[in-house]
Amino acid sequence: MLVQQTKAEFLKLWRVPAFSATSLLLPLVFYSFIGIGQASQVMQGGVRFGAYFLASMAVYAVANVMIFSFGISVATERGMKMDLLMRATPLPPLIYLLSRCITAVVFAGLTLVVLFPFAYIAGDVRLDASVWLTLAYRVLLGSIPFIALGFAIGYLSGPSSAVAVINLIYLPMAFASGLFFPKQLLPQIIQNISPYLPLYRFGQLGWNAIGYPTSESVTTDWLYLAGYGVVFFAIAVWAYRREESRKFS
Amino acid sequence: MPPAAELIDATKKYGEIEALRGVTIRIELGDVVAILGPNGAGKTTSISLLVGLRKPTSGKALLFGLEPTNLLVRSRVGVMLQESGVPAMLKVREIVDLFRSYYPKPLPRDRAIAMAGLEEKANALVKELSGGQRQRLYFALAVCGDPDVLFLDEPTVGMDVEGRRSFIERIAEFARMGRTVVLTTHYLEEADQLAKRVIVIDRGVVIADAPPAEIKSKVAGRRMRFVAPDLTERDLEGLPVTAVSITDHRVQLLTNRPEAVLRDLFQRGVDISDLEVAGADLEDAFIAMTSH
Numbered sequence A: 001m002l003v004q005q006t007k008a009e010f011l012k013l014w015r016v017p018a019f020s021a022t023s024l025l026l027p028l029v030f031y032s033f034i035g036i037g038q039a040s041q042v043m044q045g046g047v048r049f050g051a052y053f054l055a056s057m058a059v060y061a062v063a064n065v066m067i068f069s070f071g072i073s074v075a076t077e078r079g080m081k082m083d084l085l086m087r088a089t090p091l092p093p094l095i096y097l098l099s100r101c102i103t104a105v106v107f108a109g110l111t112l113v114v115l116f117p118f119a120y121i122a123g124d125v126r127l128d129a130s131v132w133l134t135l136a137y138r139v140l141l142g143s144i145p146f147i148a149l150g151f152a153i154g155y156l157s158g159p160s161s162a163v164a165v166i167n168l169i170y171l172p173m174a175f176a177s178g179l180f181f182p183k184q185l186l187p188q189i190i191q192n193i194s195p196y197l198p199l200y201r202f203g204q205l206g207w208n209a210i211g212y213p214t215s216e217s218v219t220t221d222w223l224y225l226a227g228y229g230v231v232f233f234a235i236a237v238w239a240y241r242r243e244e245s246r247k248f249s
Numbered sequence B: 001m002p003p004a005a006e007l008i009d010a011t012k013k014y015g016e017i018e019a020l021r022g023v024t025i026r027i028e029l030g031d032v033v034a035i036l037g038p039n040g041a042g043k044t045t046s047i048s049l050l051v052g053l054r055k056p057t058s059g060k061a062l063l064f065g066l067e068p069t070n071l072l073v074r075s076r077v078g079v080m081l082q083e084s085g086v087p088a089m090l091k092v093r094e095i096v097d098l099f100r101s102y103y104p105k106p107l108p109r110d111r112a113i114a115m116a117g118l119e120e121k122a123n124a125l126v127k128e129l130s131g132g133q134r135q136r137l138y139f140a141l142a143v144c145g146d147p148d149v150l151f152l153d154e155p156t157v158g159m160d161v162e163g164r165r166s167f168i169e170r171i172a173e174f175a176r177m178g179r180t181v182v183l184t185t186h187y188l189e190e191a192d193q194l195a196k197r198v199i200v201i202d203r204g205v206v207i208a209d210a211p212p213a214e215i216k217s218k219v220a221g222r223r224m225r226f227v228a229p230d231l232t233e234r235d236l237e238g239l240p241v242t243a244v245s246i247t248d249h250r251v252q253l254l255t256n257r258p259e260a261v262l263r264d265l266f267q268r269g270v271d272i273s274d275l276e277v278a279g280a281d282l283e284d285a286f287i288a289m290t291s292h
Helices: A004-016 A016-037 A050-078 A082-086 A091-124 A129-141 A144-156 A161-175 A188-196 A198-209 A218-247 B043-050 B092-100 B109-115 B132-144 B161-176 B188-194 B212-219 B258-267 B282-290
Strands: B005-014 B017-027 B032-036 B058-063 B078-079 B147-153 B181-183 B199-204 B205-210 B222-227 B240-248 B250-255 B273-278
Touching: A004 A016, A004 A050, A004 A091, A004 B092, A016 A050, A016 A091, A050 A082, A050 A129, A050 A144, A050 A161, A050 A198, A050 B188, A091 A129, A129 A198, A129 B240, A144 A161, A144 A198, A144 A218, A161 A188, A161 A198, A188 A198, A198 A218, B005 B043, B017 B043, B017 B205, B017 B282, B032 B043, B043 B058, B043 B147, B043 B181, B078 B132, B092 B109, B109 B132, B109 B161, B132 B147, B132 B161, B147 B161, B161 B181, B161 B188, B161 B199, B181 B188, B199 B212, B222 B258, B250 B258
Parallel strands: B032 B181, B032 B199, B078 B147, B147 B181
Antiparallel strands: B005 B017, B005 B058, B199 B205, B222 B250, B222 B273, B240 B250
């Protein structure tokens, strides 16, 4: 059941090029535009910009998959009343949820499988094997709060507005968190806000992994992310219950 | 053994609107039941309660004596809903396999697809299906788990006459496997063709629960048609008739006692011609029962 459901969830996403192509290729495009040109510039801690920006894009790509895959699919399925028929089957809701999480993690892993070699070749990024692995597991683990955020948005927005809502939230947050340009280049007021953004904390984990000196300890970043995870999860559960009481009571 | 499906004095309110006002239905294993009624009568609400998509405001909805939301119970039930979508980007065989995986003893995939007559579309994406094919896909999804009880909410809605007929035959085939089928419809001939028992719901209340033949006979067994110039409805006052319609001197009415009606009409000096008396079909009976 779990295998079939996961397979179906994966195919559902894979066959929507608007999702699969953008989540796999967009990080590469950004990396080409911003990362490659100044890849050899050396930043604090002797870290090359090519590696720094790889960490930025890894964070961007994985969080992007989590928010979009959950947000849009939940909103669409609500809009098309797919949830209705699924609810009438013996499929345990937990399996449903789990299959989607597995799918999202696999997809997120795929974005890394594409991005890492690209940065290695095009950005001439050379890291120890353990550093590559640390980066990979941190961005996959750190993306969990964004799953909850995706769910919350999926239940709170309509099927046609979900994409717009997500873009409105995600893109500005990615900029403000320094994923496209290092934080120091952002306006002062944004710099003051960014330490409180979940995506910034997520970014810190990535930058720290490739050896860039981050201002606070990794533990602090994990704690921030865990806190956001709890908040987003609570909102998602609330939104789910709200929907539940409207449609299925 | 508890019945396959049961509503016990179930009421359902959506805000101020009372969709069901105390409905009691008992469906035994092996029954083939049509729930009939005009739009807004409470048919879909009854199905929603029985399959556990909605909870009754008061009273009970039970499947095999248990809550309909119980997953073990659900694994014995197949459902086809009126308004529901399925993922557009999956192929027919993929989604059938997906739904089969939810059930402990599903039918073979090809069998389920064949029962719905979708063999040629097995490799097509759901989004490429026509409306009628999509309905058949929903049917395949409802039967693929080899359920003991099949709930169909207006399964033939939006189909043409030929499509409806062959679809009803597919449902009948499933019922012949000894399964319980509960369907809602407002196409009366479907109930007549398929069901051994018809439950008529109107404005949230069960107004009849009997075999189709009995419903026909109970209300108005005969339909009379004749031409009578200058006849008005007042001329028919006191006669044992229902559902009278008079257009262009053409009179149509339902009655159980056509002879008595004729005698009275002659006594009243009404001049009639082109008399025709026929057995009323379920449609006539239904109109008579629910005309307010």
